[in-house]
Amino acid sequence: MNHRNIINRVQENVERVRRRIAEAALRGGRDGRNIRMVAVTKYLLPDDPRIEALFKAGCDELGESRPQHLISKVEAFSDQPIQWHMIGHLQRNKVRKVLPLVSTIQSVDSLRLARAIDRIAREESLRPHVLLEVNISGDSAKHGFAPSEIRPALDEMADLSTVRVRGLMAMAGLQADQETTREQFTRLRDLFDSLREDLPENVEMEELSMGMSRDFEIAVELGATIVRIGTVLFEGTE
Numbered sequence: 001m002n003h004r005n006i007i008n009r010v011q012e013n014v015e016r017v018r019r020r021i022a023e024a025a026l027r028g029g030r031d032g033r034n035i036r037m038v039a040v041t042k043y044l045l046p047d048d049p050r051i052e053a054l055f056k057a058g059c060d061e062l063g064e065s066r067p068q069h070l071i072s073k074v075e076a077f078s079d080q081p082i083q084w085h086m087i088g089h090l091q092r093n094k095v096r097k098v099l100p101l102v103s104t105i106q107s108v109d110s111l112r113l114a115r116a117i118d119r120i121a122r123e124e125s126l127r128p129h130v131l132l133e134v135n136i137s138g139d140s141a142k143h144g145f146a147p148s149e150i151r152p153a154l155d156e157m158a159d160l161s162t163v164r165v166r167g168l169m170a171m172a173g174l175q176a177d178q179e180t181t182r183e184q185f186t187r188l189r190d191l192f193d194s195l196r197e198d199l200p201e202n203v204e205m206e207e208l209s210m211g212m213s214r215d216f217e218i219a220v221e222l223g224a225t226i227v228r229i230g231t232v233l234f235e236g237t238e
């Protein structure tokens with residue numbers, strides 16, 4: 001595919017996803033303008049023209065799941081006004097490198113990681129935004145807190161004064177069909193709502209990051225404020 005066709009195709013894909021988000025929001029009785037799409041670039045090398053196509057399509061929030069890939073893309077696109085999201089498992093020994101580069105770490109999956117982020121943020125005078133990752137599927141391969149661990153974890157995090165907890169993030173199970181996905185997202189939304197009703201100290205429950213290419217419409221209907229989309233943005237560009 002030539003360069004121009006790739007750019008056009010990605011642009012069309014982005015517009016189609018935005019429309020589908022707006023329609024799903026309507027079905028859920030929500031305002032689609034309050035829903036942000038993080039475009040996931042983890043499949044692409046930094047020099048891939050499809051990343052440039054995302055910029056042309058107005059995507060300014062991008063997600064990466066591996067620290068090393070994040071670092072090389074941040075470097076490659078330092079001239080672009082991008083907010084980067086870390087969406088994959090983060091080892092504590094990578095926190096110092098990643099922290100200054102991202103707008104949000106969506107994948108805080110343990111108290112030890114939260115404490116490491118707080119310690120390093122204090123040293124670096126940063127106030128990182130984070131989401132707590134919830135394992136809503138129970139898949140043992142998935143990272144994240146069990147739903148029942150979230151409230152106690154937030155209470156323990158009350159004295160991590162640099163960290164701004166902005167909400168929750170989750171993925172549906174790998175094997176989940178539509179109905180199961182809907183159940184899992186509904187449980188996460190209910191947890192989110194119950195935390196908002198009785199907000200733990202030092203916590204803002206504003207962001208609910210759920211929904212990927214195969215299930216973002218369900219997520220939007222059920223209350224997602226952030227969807228993280230990769231595959232469908234690059235359809236037809238191989």
Ligand SMILES: *Cc1c(COP(=O)(O)O)cnc(C)c1O
Binds near residue numbers: 213
């Ligand atoms: C890869 C990834 C996505 C995007 O998945 P697609 O199916 O390609 O849309 C979203 N969230 C996380 C945490 C991911 O690792």
